[in-house]
Amino acid sequence: MQGMWASERRLTAIGRTALSMPAKQAMVDRQLVPGVTVLDYGCGRGGDVRSLTQMQFNASGWDPVYRPEGPVVPADVVLLTYVLNIIEDPEERLQTLKRAWELAGTVLVVSTRLTWEKNKVKGEEFADGVLTSRQTFQHLFGASELRKLVQEVTGARCVSAAPGVVYAFKSDEARIAFLARRIVPDAEWLASDDTTSAITAVVDYMEHRGRLPRLEEMPQQLAELLGHLNGSDLQRLVRRSADPGKVTDGVNRSTLTTLLFLAVELFHGRGPFGTLPLSVQLDVRACFSSYLEACKRADRLLLKLRDDIYVRGAMRASKVGKLTPTALYVHRRAVDSMPTVLRLYEHCAAIAAGRPADWTVVKLRHDGRAVSWLDYPEFDTDPHPKLVSSYSVELRSLDTSYISYADSANRPLLHRKHEFLHPEDLDVPKYRRLTDAEVRAGLYERPHLIGTESGWEAELNRCGRTLRGHRLVRAVGTADVPSPRRE
Structure with a gap:
């Protein structure tokens, strides 16, 4: 990874006491799960390796400066964390990315610094980046530039997991499973400790999903509690107990969610039916006459996005x-x-x-x-x-x-908070009462002034009001300011 350019790459290595953002994102996205092997390729001082090892992961790291010893062993998950942006030679960048891809068994997680950080990187223009006074190099990537580069080198369809973090999967099944988890919610099963509560949990699943679950979809404990019932008996008990209206709502919900997933999948490259996660396959069978029909409807949905x-x-x-x-x-x-x-x-x-x-x-x-x-x-x-x-x-x-806007002295702010929420959100009545009180006090008569902290504070002073939590009260020592009469 160290080429002829000889910038001080070692100085870019950060001593971490907690997981890096890309490693945290991979955990949130269930790419880092118990049982997988992890290689941090270009691990610097090894902070992520230490943290993952403490969390009982089988993690190893390699770095040309800080951990050059020993063979580089392939792993299920390879992390290439803030490495590409410090390499001056574009060809070496490609070779490093290619080598990381070769080492990955399931997924490669690539992360770089992005162009919006340019105000934090001071130095002179050098090659396609900046050479700092410490003789370190930074090439700041555009988000689409990073995704395009990883796709070109790996030949895989890549997904942007977060700004500056790209996943390249070794198989379409793994990529599609990731997309499905982001769009199709995992079932939330009711707690069960006997046959009756287990049946209740299945009824709840059917009302939310619009179909009966397969045994493979159930938590192990639930499946064991229902193991003495044959399939037809369980179906009869569940259908007898389920609310037909809720089941219909569940079918509609699953239909729309499945269309959403299939449309997103087309946007990103759709695979054959057999590559879909089992739960999605079952939703397709329950909600559509065929996979072809579901795909056609999803295609129409994607076309509508252009209208x-x-x-x-x-x-x-x-x-x-x-x-x-x-x-x-x-x-x-x-x-x-x-x-x-x-x-x-x-x-x-x-x-x-x-x-x-x-x-x-x-x-x-x-x-x-x-x-x-x-x-x-x-x-x-x-x-x-x-x-x-x-x-x-x-x-x-x-x-x-x-x-x-973290360091801004006059940040933008929100009004009428209830309008951003679902009408049935529990906080809506409280927020609406505040809005109504502010309207009556005349605080929204000059909307062009109230979008920032200073403008809003000036209007509160003009109207003689102050806020106590989500209550608007008269400011101490002020008279009421009447609002203009409207006919």
Whole structure:
């Protein structure tokens, strides 16, 4: 990995006391699970290797400076973490990526620093990057540039797991299983300790999924509790107990979720029926006359995503979210309640450029195709939460951008929080009461002034109001400011 360019690569190695972001993402995405072997290729000082070993993973690392000894042993999962961006020679970059791919048995996890970090990298232009005063090199990647490079070298269809993190899978089955976990929710089984409660758990599954589960889909304990019943007896007991209306709702839900998955899969390269996870195969059989019919309907859904009129209509018809003249804004808790074409819109952006780990509200632009994930970490506790960061992807060009407001003295903030949520969200009444009180106090009469912290504070002072949690009260020592009379 060390070529003739001789920059001080060793100085870029960070001493970690916790898992790196890419390793954490791989754990969240269940790429790092008990039993797999892990190789950190270019491990630097070995922080991830130590952390993974402490977590009982069979992890090893190799680095040309800090761990050059011993053979490099292939592993199920290979981590190539912030290595490509410090290599000056583009050809060496390709060879390093190729070697990491050869060592991976199941999946290669590639991560690099991205272009939005350029303000953190000071130095002179050198080759296709920057040479710092410490003689370290950085090539900052665009999100789409990284995904394209990994695809070209590996020959595999790659998925952006997060900004700056790309997965390259050795098999289509593994890639499709990953996509399915992101789109088709895992079953949440009710606790069971006897036959009666086990049957209740199966009834609950059927009402949520719209079909009976196969034995292979059940938790082992549940399957053992029901082992003495034959299939027809179990079906009769469950169908007798299930609410027909809930089962119908479950069928509709599974139908839409399956269409969403198949549309995303086409966007990313659809495989044959046999490569689908078992639960998805069973959903297809339960909800459609054939896999061909399901694929055709999913194809039509993907085509609708290109239709501006259809997308705008879906946004207007959405039961969740705040619609503005340019975009629909939806809280994270309400995203799954958007029309399916809008869920597809968000998923396509996430697969193309990576969905950030921290976000609160998604913005779907209806003039063109662009998605932004906005982070308001204090949404639930702050009556007017402040924006901390925004990560955006333009779907036609796959250009990405990131803006941090963490150090800003006058951050954008939100009003009318209830509009971003599902109407049945438990917090909606509290947020709506606050909005109503603010409207009565005249705080929204100058909407062009209240979008930032300083403007909002000025309007609170003008109206003689202050906030105590999610309650609007009169400020001490101020008289009421009457609102203009409206006829």
